[in-house]
Amino acid sequence: MIEIIALLAIFCGLFFFLSGSIGLLRLPDIFSRLHALAKADNVGLALVTLGIIMLEPDLFNDIKLVIIWLLVMAASAISSHLVARHALRENRDND
Amino acid sequence: MTDTSSTSIVTVALLVALNLLMLSLLIGLVRAWIGPKIEDRYSAILLLGTGGVAILFILAILLPLAALYDVALVLALLAIVGTVALTRSEKSDD
C-alpha cells in the first residue's frame, strides 16, 4: 500500500520534471526558462524525494534524503537568482 | 507470492520512472546544444544536476546501493559552487 503512494508521488514528480525540461526547451527567454527549471527542481524533486523516502527502509538514509532535498532547494533558489541577475546584467550591458 | 509480485511491480515502475527521467534529461540537453547564451546552456546543466539527483535516488533503491545518496549530496552542493564560479565577475556585486 505504501508502495502505491510512493510510486504515485514519484510519477507526479516525474511529470514536473518532464514539463520543466520541455519548458526549458520551448520557452522564449532565459528568465522564463529559469522559471520552468525552478518547477522541475522544487516540486519535481520534492515529490520524487517523498516517494523515495517511503520506499527506503533505513531511517538514517531517510534523514540524509531530507537533507539532500533541502540542499537542492537551496541550490535551485540560489542558482536561479544568480543566473538571472547575470543574464539581466548582460542584457543591460549589451543594450 | 504477493510479496514478489508487489516487489516486481515496484521494480518495473521505478525502471519506467528512470527511463522517463533520462528522457527529461535528453530534452534538457537540447537546450545545452542550442541555447544561444552561456546562461541558457548553464540552466541545462542545472537541470542535469537535479535530474541526476533524482536518477541517483531511484538507482539507490533499485540496485540497491545506499552510497549513492552521498553522490547525490555532492551533486547538490557542487551545483551552487559552479553557479558562483560562472556568475561572479568584477563588474557586479553578485
Add this chain to the structure above:
Amino acid sequence: MIDLLWSIFDISLVLLVLFLAWATCSTQDMMRAVTLFIALGLILAIIWARLKAPDLALAEAVIGAGISGALLLSAIKDYPSTTTEMPSRRSSLVEWIINGMTLGLVIIMSWAVWHGLYMSDGVRLSEQVMSHLPVSGVSNPVTAVLLNFRAYDTLLELAVVLTAVLTVLNLNHKRADVSAASALLLGMTRWLVPLLVVTSGYLLWVGAHAPGGAFQAGAMLAAAMILLQLSNPSSLQGFNLSVLRSLLVIGIFVFVLVGIWMMSLNQDFLAFNPAWAGSLILIIEFAATLSIATALTLAYLGGRPMGWESANPADSATKPNGKPS
C-alpha cells in the same frame, strides 16, 4: 520486462556519453563545448553509479563535474560571444593520423575488455582483495587497494598532482579579481562553506568503511575554498606563501614518512602492520586531503601566492601578482 527496461536505460546512457564525447571535441563553439563537457562529467557519474561503483561516481561528480566545471566556467565566462570560434585547425593529415590512432586504441581496448570479461578464466582481482581485506585495516575495498595494497601508486599520484599545480603556478596567469559580494552571496557563503568543509570531513572519515576517501574529500574542500575566494577573499588572507607551501607538500611528506617508518619496522617501504593499518591510513588520508585541496584551489586561482619572489631578474618585468585581498 525488467531486463528490457534496464537495457533501454543502459543503451541510452551509452549512446548519450558517446554523443557528448564526440560533440565536445568536434564542436566549434567554445561555450557549447564547455557545457557539454560538464554534462559529460555528470553522465559519467551516473554511469559509474549504474555500474555499482560509488567511489568512482563520487570522484567523478566532485572532480569531473564540480572542480573542472568551475574551472572551465570561470575560464569561459568572459569570452566575448562574438569570438567563440576555435582557431584554425591543424593540417588534415595530422588529423587523420590522430583519428586513426585513437580509433585503433578504442578497438584494441574494446577487444581487451570483451576478452577479459567473456573469454578468459583469469584471476579476478576482486576475490584477492576481499580475501585480504581483514588485514588491510579498513573495510572498504577501494580504500584498501588505494591506500594499502597499492599505496605506492597513490603516493606517485600525489606527486603528479603537485607537479601539475607547480606548472600552473609558474605560468603566472592570474584570474581577474572579483568585486565585493552582495549580502545574498555572503549570507549564503556563511552556511555553505562550513557545510562543504564538514562534508569533506565526512567523506574522508567514511572512506574507511563506505565509498569516500582522500581525493573526494580534498576536492570537496577545494570547492569550499574556491567558493570562499569568490565571495569573501579577505577571509583567506591568512594563507601566505609559507602556509601554502607546507600544505602543498604535507601529503607527500606524511606518506613518505610513514613509508620509511614502516620500512624501519617491516623491511618494506609502506608495508603496514595490520594492527596499525587503519590509523596509519587515516593519518595519510588526512594529510593527502589537505594537499589535494590546496593543489586544486591554487590550480583554480592561478597567479602566484603573495611573496613568491623569483630569483630571475627578468621576471621582475611582470608586475607582482598576489592573492587578491
